Amino acid sequence: MFAAATEAATEVALKSGWFLENAWVIPIIPALSFFLIIFFGKRMPKKGSEFGVASMVGALVFSAGAAYQWIQRVNGAPEGAFISPVVKTWTWWQNSGVSFGIGQHVDGLTVAILLVVAFISTLVQIYSLEYLRGDRRYTHFFASLTLFSAGMLNMVVAENMIQLILGWEIMGLCSFLLIGHWWEEGANSRAALKAFFTTRTGDIGLLTGTAILFFSANEWTTKTLGVSGFSIRGLSSWALSGNPGNAAITMGAIALFIAAIGKSGQFPLHTWLPDAMAGPTPVSSLLHSSTMVVAGVFLVARVYPVFFKGMDILGSGANFIVIIGGVTIVIAALLAFVQTDIKKVLAYSTVSQLGYMMMGLGAGAWLPAVFHIFTHAFFKACLFLGAGSISHSSSHHSFEMKKDMGGLRKFMPITFVTWIISTLALCGVFPFSGFFSKDEIIDNVGHNGYSVFMYVGLAGAFLTAAYMTRATYLTFFGQPRGASAGEHHEEESHDSHAAHDDHADHGHDTHDSHDAHASHGPHESGWLITAPLIILATLALSSGFLNALPFGEKFENFKKWVEPSAEVINPTGIAYVVGSVGEARIAADAPTDSTLAPDAEVMSDSEPVPVEDSHSTAGAGEATPEMLRSTTAAGEDSHSAEEGHHSSPCGTETPEQGVCAAPQLNHAPFKWSKAGLSMLIVFAGFLLSLLVCIQLYEKKNKKFVGLTERNKVLGFGYKLLVNKYYLDVLYEKIIVRSIAHPIAAAVYWFNQKVLDGVVNGAGTTAKGIAGWVYRNIDQRVVDGAVNGTGSVAQGAGSALRPVQSGKVNQYGALLFGAAAIGALVLVIVNT
Amino acid sequence: MFVNQFLVLAAVLFCIGVYGVIARKNAVLVLMSIELILNSVNINLLAFSMRNGSLDGHTFALYIIAIAAAEVGVGLAMVLLMYRNRRSIDLDELSEMKG
Numbered sequence: 007m008f009a010a011a012t013e014a015a016t017e018v019a020l021k022s023g024w025f026l027e028n029a030w031v032i033p034i035i036p037a038l039s040f041f042l043i044i045f046f047g048k049r050m051p052k053k054g055s056e057f058g059v060a061s062m063v064g065a066l067v068f069s070a071g072a073a074y075q076w077i078q079r080v081n082g083a084p085e086g087a088f089i090s091p092v093v094k095t096w097t098w099w100q101n102s103g104v105s106f107g108i109g110q111h112v113d114g115l116t117v118a119i120l121l122v123v124a125f126i127s128t129l130v131q132i133y134s135l136e137y138l139r140g141d142r143r144y145t146h147f148f149a150s151l152t153l154f155s156a157g158m159l160n161m162v163v164a165e166n167m168i169q170l171i172l173g174w175e176i177m178g179l180c181s182f183l184l185i186g187h188w189w190e191e192g193a194n195s196r197a198a199l200k201a202f203f204t205t206r207t208g209d210i211g212l213l214t215g216t217a218i219l220f221f222s223a224n225e226w227t228t229k230t231l232g233v234s235g236f237s238i239r240g241l242s243s244w245a246l247s248g249n250p251g252n253a254a255i256t257m258g259a260i261a262l263f264i265a266a267i268g269k270s271g272q273f274p275l276h277t278w279l280p281d282a283m284a285g286p287t288p289v290s291s292l293l294h295s296s297t298m299v300v301a302g303v304f305l306v307a308r309v310y311p312v313f314f315k316g317m318d319i320l321g322s323g324a325n326f327i328v329i330i331g332g333v334t335i336v337i338a339a340l341l342a343f344v345q346t347d348i349k350k351v352l353a354y355s356t357v358s359q360l361g362y363m364m365m366g367l368g369a370g371a372w373l374p375a376v377f378h379i380f381t382h383a384f385f386k387a388c389l390f391l392g393a394g395s396i397s398h399s400s401s402h403h404s405f406e407m408k409k410d411m412g413g414l415r416k417f418m419p420i421t422f423v424t425w426i427i428s429t430l431a432l433c434g435v436f437p438f439s440g441f442f443s444k445d446e447i448i449d450n451v452g453h454n455g456y457s458v459f460m461y462v463g464l465a466g467a468f469l470t471a472a473y474m475t476r477a478t479y480l481t482f483f484g485q486p487r488g489a490s491a492g493e494h495h496e497e498e499s500h501d502s503h504a505a506h507d508d509h510a511d512h513g514h515d516t517h518d519s520h521d522a523h524a525s526h527g528p529h530e531s532g533w534l535i536t537a538p539l540i541i542l543a544t545l546a547l548s549s550g551f552l553n554a555l556p557f558g559e560k561f562e563n564f565k566k567w568v569e570p571s572a573e574v575i576n577p578t579g580i581a582y583v584v585g586s587v588g589e590a591r592i593a594a595d596a597p598t599d600s601t602l603a604p605d606a607e608v609m610s611d612s613e614p615v616p617v618e619d620s621h622s623t624a625g626a627g628e629a630t631p632e633m634l635r636s637t638t639a640a641g642e643d644s645h646s647a648e649e650g651h652h653s654s655p656c657g658t659e660t661p662e663q664g665v666c667a668a669p670q671l672n673h674a675p676f677k678w679s680k681a682g683l684s685m686l687i688v689f690a691g692f693l694l695s696l697l698v699c700i701q702l703y704e705k706k707n708k709k710f711v712g713l714t715e716r717n718k719v720l721g722f723g724y725k726l727l728v729n730k731y732y733l734d735v736l737y738e739k740i741i742v743r744s745i746a747h748p749i750a751a752a753v754y755w756f757n758q759k760v761l762d763g764v765v766n767g768a769g770t771t772a773k774g775i776a777g778w779v780y781r782n783i784d785q786r787v788v789d790g791a792v793n794g795t796g797s798v799a800q801g802a803g804s805a806l807r808p809v810q811s812g813k814v815n816q817y818g819a820l821l822f823g824a825a826a827i828g829a830l831v832l833v834i835v836n837t
Numbered sequence: 838m839f840v841n842q843f844l845v846l847a848a849v850l851f852c853i854g855v856y857g858v859i860a861r862k863n864a865v866l867v868l869m870s871i872e873l874i875l876n877s878v879n880i881n882l883l884a885f886s887m888r889n890g891s892l893d894g895h896t897f898a899l900y901i902i903a904i905a906a907a908e909v910g911v912g913l914a915m916v917l918l919m920y921r922n923r924r925s926i927d928l929d930e931l932s933e934m935k936g
Contacts, residue, residue: 104892812932814867818858 021082025071026092030110032068032120033160033173036061036127040153047145052135058148059131065159066124073117080114080567088573088667089113093239095165104234109165111238114568115307115376119162119300122383126296127155129538133391134288136534137398141286147187151292154180158297162304166236167216170305174212174269177298178205184293185285197284204278208268212305215261219312222254230665238309239667245311246656246666259316262305263327270302271357272364273334277733280341280353283405287394290349294356295387300379303363307376310367314669320370320454327368328451332462334361337731339469343476344727347405348393351477355432356386358466362447365459370671371450373553373569378443380564381549385428385440388542392425395539396481399531407480415482417529420536422482424543429478431546433471433688436681439550445684446555446674453674464687471691479699555676570668572656843884850877864919864926868912875905 039061047054080089095109110116131151138147154177161173186198216236223244224235230247233240245255266272271279279299283290293299306313306327317325338357345351359382366375397405400414415422431438434445444467452460530536551557553564656666729735809820850873857870879898886894920926 814928814931815859815861818855818867822855822859 020089021075021079022092023071023075023078025068026075026079026112027094029068029072029092029112029116029120029163030094032065032072032124033156033163035064035068036152036156036159040149040156043145043149043152047149053148054145055131055135055148058152059128059135061152062124062128062131062155065155066121066128069117069120069124072112073121076112076114076117077567088571088575090575091116091239093165095233095237106168106236107166107234108169110163111165112163113570115304115570116162118376118380118564118568119296119304120159122380123155123158123162123296126383126387127151127158127292129387129541130288130292130391133291133394133535133538134286136532137288137394138286143187147184147286150180150183150187151289154184154292154297158301161301164238166234166238167220167241167309168236170238170308171212171216174209174265174301174305177301178202178209178269181205181282181293181298184289185282187285187289191284194284197278197281201278201282204275205268208265208275208302211261211264211268215258215263215265218254218261219258222251222258241309242311242667243665245309245315246669255312255316257316259313260326262309263313263317263330266302266305266364267330268302269305270299270360270364271334272302272330272360273337274733276334276338276357277730277737279357280345280350280730283347283349283353287349287390287397290353291387291390291394294353294390296379296383299356299360300383303360303367303375303379306364306367307372307379310372311666311669313367314370317368319368319669320671324456324458325368328365328456328459329368331361331363331365331368332459334358335365335462335466336361336469339466339473341727341730342469342473344724346407348396348407348411348477348481349390349405351407351473352386352389352393355389355470355474358470359386359432359444362444362463362466365451365463366447369451369456369459370454370669371447372671373565373673374443374446374450376568377553377564378440378447380552381431381439381443381546384542384549385431385438385546388424388428388539388546389432391535391539391542392421392428395421395531395535398535399529407477411481411487414486417486418531420530421539424539425478425482427543428546429474431550433474433691434467434684435688436685437550437554439546439548441681442550442554445681446553448684449674449676449680450672454672464684467684468687468691471688472695475692475695476699479696480703484703556678556681565673569671572666572668572670574656574664574666840884840888843880847877847880847884850874850880862927862929864916864928865913867928868909868916871912872905872909875901 036058039057042057043054047057050056083089091111091113093109093111095107097105098108099106131148134147134151138144141147157173157176157180159173160176161170164170164173182198182202185201186195189195189198219241220235222235223241226244226247226249227233227235227237227240231237231240231243235241235244268275279294282293285293313319313327317327319325319327335358338354338361342351342354342358345354359378363375363378363382366372366378393405396411396414396418400411400417404411427438431440434440434443444463448460448463448467451463551561554561656668656670726732809816854870854873854877857873858867861867861870879901882894882898882901884894886892886898916926919931923930
């Protein structure tokens with residue numbers, strides 16, 4: 007099993023290409039387009055939307071080129087070797103030894119997310135052409151949307167934390183603009199503010215964490231790698247170098263994770279996400295699938311070694327990330343049950359899925375979590391755009407499932423089919439894409455020893471299936487209700503719907519002739535809306551096969567392309583674009599039944615270290631004696647030996663020579679029994695929910711209708727959910743008020759008692775003194791002098807009166823003239 | 838280092854700012870001109886900070902930016918009030934303080 011065929015000091019020159027070298031251009035394209043739209047958009051025939059769509063297509067082409075060349079790069083390298091990221095950096099600020107760079111850090115994770123972001127952004131922009139047609143701020147909408155994508159793309163290619171923060175903040179700003187797009191409605195601008203402030207609360211963590219990590223890491227990274235302490239590559243290697251003190255890296259990781267909580271809508275800062283539904287539907291789709299909310303997850307995945315070490319992932323049974331992720335899954339899924347707004351159901355489902363990603367990252371399931379970002383983007387975008395399609399064409403701009411939808415499957419066949427495909431993908435049904443990512447997360451979480459959270463994940467899968475069944479049932483089955491049945495809100499007085507109707511008015515007030523649904527019933531949307539739906543549904547169906555573990559090694563392409571290899575590498579090896587220089591060892595006997603790639607090790611130095619090449623077998627997963635022996639000989643930790651993965655010291659111990667770029671993680675072998683169990687749970691969720699739905703909504707069974715009013719426990723739970731666990735009350739009423747009110751009261755008291763008292767006291771005292779002074783000094787001594795001065799002043803005053811013209815400009819001129827004279831005097835005196 | 842160029846730029850900005858303060862009648866434009874003056878000072882600070890190789894100038898520049906933001910906030914609030922009361926932001930009309 008030992009790597010027998012040792013090729014001494016093989017130079018591994020990695021392939022690269024133009025797109026890969028110039029990935030930094032990708033965010034520039036939409037950023038430039040933003041300025042074009044702002045300055046020239048209104049004069050263009052399509053009101054600036056052509057710039058937006060064109061720039062997103064450009065970004066997509068560049069991303070696809072970069073992805074293709076990255077795949078070439080990986081395929082051209084020996085298997086298992088560390089594929090060095092394509093890093094470029096320019097200095098844009100430098101002083102006294104501190105410098106901020108800007109550039110690109112392109113590796114598998116980057117190209118995967120770049121591709122998703124550019125792709126979804128393109129489709130959303132195309133969709134918006136139709137959805138927002140005639141909107142009064144059409145041009146501004148496209149400008150914000152384009153800048154938003156630019157922010158996300160910039161964050162993804164970021165070479166260092168500063169650049170990452172830049173992209174992060176651009177997104178924060180644009181989300182504010184987009185959520186509050188229809189700001190005439192008070193609720194919308196409140197939702198925008200809420201989103202902004204809540205994510206801002208988390209952003210404090212991002213700044214703090216970056217500062218902590220920079221000041222801890224800078225010295226090491228500068229000395230060892232020759233990069234600044236902001237560099238993502240530097241931070242990753244530093245975290246695994248054994249150099250950082252426990253406190254520094256733990257504090258840094260916690261601070262960064264707080265930022266991720268805010269941005270990715272994790273408990274307890276998830277409250278902004280459902281409110282963000284106030285924005286136009288394409289915005290919700292973009293925000294919730296591939297940008298914004300994924301940013302937090304991406305941050306954790308990006309500098310994963312920092313979290314791996316700082317949070318002691320794999321080291322103990324629970325950590326901060328996995329707990330937050332697990333809690334988020336369940337509480338968000340429960341909240342989805344009591345929503346009547348279809349977009350809010352989807353919003354909570356996003357929160358819940360983000361919980362899965364975080365839980366996966368927290369439990370060392372890096373690859374499944376990243377893969378879940380990838381697949382989730384497609385089906386969630388499809389679901390949101392589907393909801394938008396329904397409201398656009400059938401339910402008269404309402405998103406209320408109970409009042410205005412139902413029975414739509416006959417009227418909107420394309421929307422219905424794409425919705426069903428995406429729902430199945432979201433629930434993780436084999437062979438839809440969600441299965442291959444979500445099930446892997448659950449599986450790996452259990453495999454890595456977080457068994458409690460595995461059950462949380464399974465419970466989440468059950469709940470997901472159940473609430474999506476409820477939403478699907480209410481929307482597409484049964485009898486059409488409300489607006490879908492041809493009723494119009496304008497004539498009715500649904501106060502609770504006023505907001506949605508007003509959206510419609512803003513969006514469509516200028517094209518009533520185009521607006522067909524005023525006179526017709528529900529119908530399918532136009533091709534600009536259905537085409538993105540079909541494309542996304544196809545991907546929701548098929549994207550899982552990029553990493554289809556059940557079908558063996560050949561289908562594990564995503565893993566091969568994206569997961570960084572945990573090798574000890576030469577410090578200079580990854581500093582340059584071409585080649586990780588090192589000694590390649592190719593394993594001689596590749597195991598035949600392995601689900602994993604046979605390993606090739608790239609070592610940093612020529613000293614032969616015994617490297618064992620073990621493997622995991624798909625069926626048995628048992629460690630063979632010789633594997634155990636070899637592992638023990640190499641002094642590896644027994645956990646990874648049991649799993650039969652090739653062992654690298656990265657993550658568990660300090661590399662003696664060279665540096666690590668990624669921690670060694672385990673992968674659970676696929677078992678049909680486990681997958682079958684989770685499928686069973688999902689189908690149980692479908693079935694149970696369907697039965698309840700039919701009883702409750704179709705047959706109006708007396709047992710179920712009004713149950714929450716009759717049963718105390720259920721009633722309490724229902725009330726808790728409807729009020730969103732009272733978190734909003736806690737934040738707005740208790741926290742904000744408890745801070746604002748006492749301060750205001752204290753200030754008032756201080757003002758009234760202390761300041762006024764002092765002033766009054768001083769006044770009385772002064773009055774007494776003044777009386778004496780008046781009688782004795784003023785009248786006798788001063789008056790004489792004053793009268794004399796008075797006449798002098800009067801003369802001077804009338805002489806200077808023209809200067810006091812009341813014109814501010816003139817005062818300014820006098821001020822600057824005097825300053826100039828003063829400066830002149832200074833110069834003369836000093837020379 | 839290229840300190841001279843920075844100083845020339847700063848001087849030019851400063852002069853434009855002073856011109857704006859003196860010649861403009863629109864209150865918002867006057868505020869903008871004040872911003873120009875502040876930023877020309879910033880450029881000076883940064884230029885000398887670069888030359889002396891210390892971070893102090895940068896720190897001060899950041900403070901100035903923060904304070905300038907607050908100042909503009911107050912200034913714009915005043916302009917807004919002025920507009921509410923008089924339906925105009927022309928500074929020439931604001932000469933009640935004439936002596």
